[in-house]
Amino acid sequence: MNRKKVVVTNRVFPETRSLLEAHATTVVNEDETPWPAETLLDHCRDAFGLMAFMTDRIDEAFIAACPDLRVVGAALKGYDNIDVDACTRAGVTVTIVPDLLTVPTAELAIGLMLSLGRNILEGDRTIRKEGFAGWRPALYGAGLDGATVGILGFGLVGQAIAERLQPFRCRILAADMAKRSSAAFPFVTFAEMDRVIAEADWLVLALPLTAQTQHLIGRSALARMKPGARIVNPARGSLVDEVAIADALAAGHIAGYAADVFECEDWAREDRPREIEPRLLGDGARTVLTPHIGSAVIDVRRDIELSAARSIVDVLAGRPPAYAVNAPAGTLLEVIEDAEPAPYKNISGGR
Template identity: 50%
Template sequence: MKAKIVLTHRVFPETVELLEPHCELILNETSHTLPQGELLSRCVDADAMMAFMPDHVDEDFLRHCPKLKVIGAALKGYDNFDAEACTRHDVWLSIVPDFLTAPTADLTMAMLLSISRHVLAADQYVREGNFQGWRPVFYGTGLSGETVGLIGMGKVGQAIARRLQGFDAEVIYYDCKRLDLDEEKRLGVEYAQLSHVVKHSTYLVPMLPYTEETRHLIDAQMIAAMPQHAYLINVCRGSVVDEDAVVSALTDGHLAGYAADVFEFEEWARADRPLGIHPELLAMQEKTLFTPHLGSAVIESRKNIELTAARNIIEALSGNKPTHAVNDIRMGVLK
């Protein structure tokens, strides 16, 4: 009998074509996330699962899926998946470490420009029939001559820095692991302590994974240390930013704008996560710009992510360690 694989979200035809010769596929043909109960019922006798960002796997889930051998996660950050529990249940957990860098950096640039130049509000102004010719309205802030602060200089941070070179902006950064001087020169960035980056950046861009250490790193105290009328852009993880603190800073005028592609409610592993986007954030249309987690939503990138996740699954079902496994069930330890 072929192994049974549950694909939790709709995938590209190429992904189906790669997996179909090896497995019986249980597809989600909709654009919606399956309720946890329905997902469990599909996975109870499954050998593998291809999972996506909205999915959540913990000890209880694994206990109800005794045949599961591998979870091929089509994502990079896997904090919604209990890797230690996977190891205890002899389940491989694999991720896709690449293919997200360029599209996420591109989206960051779009957000930097759109929030500071009032693109969304101006578009609405035109569509509502208000444009009758040039008027002195929607004055914003450009990138040329301004300071962009990056917190985190991993692959995505470096890709953003490369893109900023064409905008004549000063780029400063903080990372717990500093780049070498040649790399800083090549990227056109200057290292500084975190407090300096926060204090001197017109645009502050955290580019960090979500951990207990980074949870609410951008809090009320840090936002208060930012320059008056600065912009905050979040395309990494929702809970890196304290959304309540952002609401307060936008309300009192300290922050000029907040752009986000990620939100606190998406952190399934957080027991106290909010149930949705802060309603006051949604109401501040002139000061905010939001997208629905589009970081890697480029067709070729998403195809490659899915195909890599599928190959990880095939490797595990063939008795091999997946190329991008984050745990090692043979050793009983995390990678």
């Protein structure tokens, strides 16, 4: 039997591999390091299916070089690294995992807020470096109780963050692009983005990366923020201008920045920086930085992979997959209407 080929670009759980191997000849990256673009392309030139991750850039040139490709099962919620329009033109179905990342990302956002405001990492470093001789009047920070938390973006992740903030008795402001009914969220005050930015003690980003949201939090927005406010970014690195953030920290205008995502990760940007802003790395007292672990919960990651793998298996079997974000000609697909992230666009220079 002539089995079709499926390529998996990053190391996966044994259950994921077994599912795919039962249906296709499967090539899997066995290492934690992503393949270089040339290696990935070499593996995919004759592939029918591809399980893609955030480290992969699936653009028009890539699609053109893979004429047999018919499905990209993205183990992702945000898919700005995939040119969905090019996939549609080439007859390639793109699927995502729309909701499994929501809860762990919201949990991490709360963890980042607590770590930043209460100087948890700085306290840990102090004990390890200096030892502990008892209480001292040091490392005073900011709590969440009664604070005004502004959330930019109120999709599934924004909603989950707001729900988890309720026990902290926060005043929650949200800028909601979809204009959801306030009756469904009585604990949230919906407001225009400028008001949310201006009034927040904590500004939490829960937006997709598009040409309109790139560097949304740049010098102008930072200047409108309260002195002493803090910013938390569990969404996409390029929602902020990291250089402007570092400048605002150095000037003492904002009190802290916590991030799980960074500009250098955003493959949709031709002009993305190739490293994290060095001044953020050097400011351990006012930053908390984690290596994109928003969904890094064992059971969740396994379920994300299996969801993407099942979509690929469905297409192999001639069935419409769940969670498709496009509908190439000749397919009968129900496209997700509420997929939050915009499809891939080259957003170089966008603001």
